[in-house]
Amino acid sequence: MIRLENIDKKYISADRSVHVINNVSHEIPEGSFFTLLGPSGCGKTTTLRVISGLEKYDSGRVWFGSHLISDPEKGIFLPTSKRDIGMVFQSYAIWPHMNVYDNVAYPLKIKNKSLSKEEINTKVKNILDLVGLSALINSRSTALSGGQQQRVALARALVAEPEVLLLDEPLSNLDALLREKMRSELMLLQRKIKVTSIYVTHDRAEALSMSDYIAVMNAGKIEMVGTPKEVYECPKTEFVAEFLGQCNYIEGKVKEIDGQSKVIVETNFGVIKVRMPETPSLNDKVRILVRPGDLVVKNDTNDIGLSIPIRFQNVMYFGEHIEADAISNDLNLRYKSNKFDAVENKNCILSLRSNENWAFNTGVRHAS
């Protein structure tokens, strides 16, 4: 288990100061795959480097289990080399002057001085087997492809069986096909050895598909932590909603409240039931989150009481689906469907796929 307590870090230069990490606290459960997700400059990589000890910070505490690892205010700082971690870097950082074996054996030789040569050999072989690279054990590291370097980096990070595995955008330098392949391999490997993993990425598909938990960061703060399903379907803020995928909003006002799970909202297009992060008051103005794929062309079977008259424009073909602009009077909705039912300049009525929708409170109340 890793625990962050009130981590805070500012860069101060002559002309400006940046709050890189703004009072971040969180507990990462043992054995979980935990992802820090956010746009560049949000502080996710800095947070990872704080955990690794490669970056100093101003205040707050980092705990590994029950051990306090660093606390600048008390002058406590366990150097990176003494932390029980493994790390995969964005550039892989494979040492070009060593071969695959030497790269992977390096942490073993340093961390476990008592190991015999045979034991080291066995461990290196086993871990290379695990990442599927045992054939290349004696290869020069400069002769490796990107994907192979990636695996060597992973093997090197795991070989000493660290308490925590840190991954800093490890897939971002691979081409699209290989990235998808490595994504599932990495996830299966983590599930198999159950090492607590902290993964930094700006790619929402990686975050959603691999993680047990996702922390969405923005401007130095954690906006929300949850399972992939939670952050996607029930985002706490509009930032989280938008960072995880395209969003449309339909505005309305609260007509009836029955606890958090049942709020009835009245819109220009009909009345609809939604859930919200917090219980609103009557007549609050709300924005209903509608993902492009949530929109459907209305027919008899999917009537949930909403009718949005639109005209399709800019229909784009993607192979597996189509996307289009669905234009209503003062509303421009993004439409996405795998039924290929949008035709350029065609008028039709849209509805929503399900009755399970999510909405944000705008903080403004309608005069009733």
Added chain:
Amino acid sequence: MQARSSNGIKPLSFFIANDKFALLLALITVGLAILVPCGMLVYESISNLEGGARNFTLEHYASVLSQERTYELLGRTVLFSVTMTVCAGSLGFIFAWLAVRTNAPGRRYMPIAVLIPYLIPPMLGAVSWILLLSPRNGIINTLIGLVFGSPLFNIYSFSGMVFVESLYTFPLAFIFFYASLSSIDPVLEEASSTAGANTLKTFFYITLPRMWPTVISVGTILFIIGLESFDVAWFLGYPAKIYILSIEVFLLTRYNFPPELGAASVYGVIALISALLLVYLYRKVTADDRKFVAITGKGYRLAVFDIGGWKWVVSGTFYFIIFMIGVLPLLLLTAISLNAVSWPFALTNAPSLDNFRWVFSDSESRRALVNTAFIAFGGATATVIIGFYVAYLCSRTNVKGRGVLDFISFLPFAFPGSVLAIGIISTYISTPIYNTVWIMLIAFGIKFLPYGIRNINNNLIQIHTELEEASRVSGAGVMYTVFRIVLPLLVPGIVAAWSLLFIVFVRQFSLPIMLSSPGSQVMTIMLFQEWDAGNMGHVASYGVLMVMACLPFMIIARVLSWKKGVT
């Protein structure tokens, strides 16, 4: 896991403490080594020695600054440097551009050919051109005399000084510009032509502005080379009583009796102030430049312009210059050293190794050879070690105060050797190492530390920081990481830096002439003495030996930097 429980949690990281300690150590040693001589120089300029006591006085300033001669001297020094910079710089730029971007025949061999004159120490360049253009018995002048009745050129003149200094600095300018021009991404130029600009417009709007930082930084380097020029100014200017600052400082300290250290220091302080300004300017301009100079040598395929018949003119001129400043002097010196040619110019029938025999048997000469070897090997090694230490601290840690170290250690870059020597003399005059080779070792190290640092730094910044971080994450400490990861990757860069320093140290003249004494003489001083005594055979032998000693290291340095793509 065990690591943590056995070490527990330490109050204040070892790492922070180490960092600061390392910086402190560097600041004390490097800072003292450089700043004390600077301070002594200033102190010397504002004090005089009366009856064993030092008194504060401004009389040196009063006397130096009230003479009209002083301003002539300073004016001539600046004029010399500027003219040389413009000549060598434009020659280097033009030929580098022609070599990179036109279809001039033999253009691929130009960066190799240019190393031939680069191999010749400036003092030998001066000597060879005296042999060619001396008004009394220079070979070319004699030939011209046969045709026109009287010699045409006088090498012992201001223009002669500029001419020779420019010719021997031109290869350096060429090498810098060649690397920089080859590293311009052709996409930038292609984008310009697709936007409708013709070749000329592309050159002025895209290529030249991209080159601008390099032009400024190379210009500054050339200017500094001019300011501290000693060899050429001494061999060509002194006989005609045309002095520049470095020579004047030397004459005041070593030729006048009693030595006028006070007046010399005033000149030194003037040089110190301009050095500070130049270093500041240079670093400001190259702050961004340093980044992209380092990523050269990507082997871009650049568009090559057909310059028609001009290509023969271009290549002809280039190789003619190389022949005149490189091949011919080398042939001439070799011939003289082997007694195949005597001086004044005449063929002899009895080539022999007598000159070399003398060089290796005369006891004073042998001692000089040993001293040179000691200073070149020991000095280059020490400078590389300290240079790595400083470079690593300044560019790989973020310890506070590293900027100060960076600036101080760069200061000697713009400091004429003879000026630095005054400070060294004042600092060490009452220590036992004064008048030994050790003081020269220290002086060489100080003067060329910036070259060592810059060279190593250029290589260091190519090593991705994540390679080091990966080692730290694997459990290795800072020292272990430096020895297992950084140094092995840096070997080519370090060997190249070492080789360049070795070459510079073998041919250094301005520091030894200020600091050496009987017993601590080096090869360049012997060469100079034999020149004064008129023993051309001995002079030529020393010259040939210097070139031969430097040749292998020149090859090593060039091969390594071509491989790495760093100049």
